[in-house]
Amino acid sequence: MTHIPTLALGASKWLGLATFLVLQGCASAPNANPADPLEPFNRGVFELNDKIDRAVVKPVASAYREITPKPIRTGVTNFFANLADAWSAVNNTLQLKGEAATNSLFRFTTNTLWGLGGFLDVASEMRIPRHTEDFGQTLGYWGVPAGPYLVLPVLGPSTVRDTVGTFVDFGGNLATRGDNVGFRNSMSSIGIVNARASLLDAGDLLEQVSLDKYSFARDVYLQRRRALVSPSTSEKEERFDLPEEPAPDKAETTPGAAPVPAK
Numbered sequence: 001m002t003h004i005p006t007l008a009l010g011a012s013k014w015l016g017l018a019t020f021l022v023l024q025g026c027a028s029a030p031n032a033n034p035a036d037p038l039e040p041f042n043r044g045v046f047e048l049n050d051k052i053d054r055a056v057v058k059p060v061a062s063a064y065r066e067i068t069p070k071p072i073r074t075g076v077t078n079f080f081a082n083l084a085d086a087w088s089a090v091n092n093t094l095q096l097k098g099e100a101a102t103n104s105l106f107r108f109t110t111n112t113l114w115g116l117g118g119f120l121d122v123a124s125e126m127r128i129p130r131h132t133e134d135f136g137q138t139l140g141y142w143g144v145p146a147g148p149y150l151v152l153p154v155l156g157p158s159t160v161r162d163t164v165g166t167f168v169d170f171g172g173n174l175a176t177r178g179d180n181v182g183f184r185n186s187m188s189s190i191g192i193v194n195a196r197a198s199l200l201d202a203g204d205l206l207e208q209v210s211l212d213k214y215s216f217a218r219d220v221y222l223q224r225r226r227a228l229v230s231p232s233t234s235e236k237e238e239r240f241d242l243p244e245e246p247a248p249d250k251a252e253t254t255p256g257a258a259p260v261p262a263k
Helices: 003-025 039-067 070-094 098-114 135-141 160-172 181-198 200-209 213-229
Strands: 149-152 156-159
Touching: 039 149, 039 181, 039 200, 039 213, 070 098, 070 135, 070 160, 070 181, 135 160, 135 213, 149 160, 149 213, 156 160, 156 213, 181 200, 200 213
Parallel strands: none
Antiparallel strands: 149 156
C-alpha cells in the first residue's frame, strides 16, 4: 500500500492548484470565515440550489413520500446503503482499516445474498457494524488538506478535497455503473429523491430555527466532515443501524446507585 501516500501527495498538489484557480476567480468577502474564503460565490450557488430544491426536488420528494408506503421507502434506503457498503469496503481498505473493511464486505455480501439484493438489512439484524467511508475521507486519512469550503451546483456543500472525492465516489458507486445510460440515470434519480424525502422534516426544522441557512449548513457540514476524518471518531462511526434501547427510567435505578446517563 506504499502507493497510497504518493496518491495523497499527488492529490494534494492538484487540490492546491484547483484552490488557487478558484480563489483567483472569486473575490473573498470582508471578514470572511477562514474556512470559507469563497463565501460570495458559495452563497450564490447555495441560493441557486435552494431555488432548484423548492421548485423541483422537494415537491417530487414530497409526492414520493406521500404515495410510497414506508416499508418500500425503507427498502429503497436499505438498497442504496448496501451499495454504499461495497464502496466503504474499498475505502476502509485504502485506509488500512482491516476490520472495518471486512465488516463492510460482510454487510454487502450478506444483504445482497440474503436481503433480497439489499432491500432487507439482514446484516444489521446480525449485528455486523457499518463503517461508512468515502474517498474524501480516504484523502483526509492520508493527509490531504480539506481546502476551502465549496458549494457545488445541485450537489451542495463540499470542500475542494471532498469535491475530488465526490467524483471518485461517482465512479465507485455501483448504482451508476454499467453501459445503460437510462438505467444509470434512473438509479441516480431514485437515490436523490429517496434521500431528499428522508430529509423533508429536517429541512422544515431548518427553516424554522435558522436565521441564516447558509451559515448553518456550512458550519454543520464542516464540523461533521472534520469529525469523520479524525482518527478518534473511527469507533464512534461503528453502528448496527438498529433502534437504540430506551434509557432506563431514573425511578427504576437501584437506590444509592448513580443514575445511568442517557445516550
